[in-house]
């Protein structure tokens with residue numbers, strides 16, 4: 001019968017599948033490289049925005065110069081992105097995105113898939 005030969009192949013195939021899945025797992029690397037040496041890690045975000053119900057919640061956050069905003073996707077299976085005029089996240093259904101703001105100002109952003117999804121980061 002073939003069952004013995006099939007079993008010999010099954011384990012390597014499963015392991016290959018696991019390796020592929022691991023390789024495809026998105027790694028959330030902070031985009032900004034401006035953090036000073038010894039600065040706080042991005043996990044110390046000053047503000048967190050949830051992407052859920054096809055909106056940014058809260059839609060406006062206020063931080064100080066040098067602080068980081070964290071976006072958390074909570075709307076699977078609906079994909080979203082966080083898009084500013086000169087930087088953006090990937091379009092994904094799960095995960096997080098960080099950005100550190102090093103210049104004061106008012107920064108508008110949106111999700112390019114859902115134009116009603118708009119938000120603002122105010123940097124003091």
Ligand SMILES: [Cu+2]
Nearest residue numbers: 080111113114
């Ligand atoms: Cu969206």
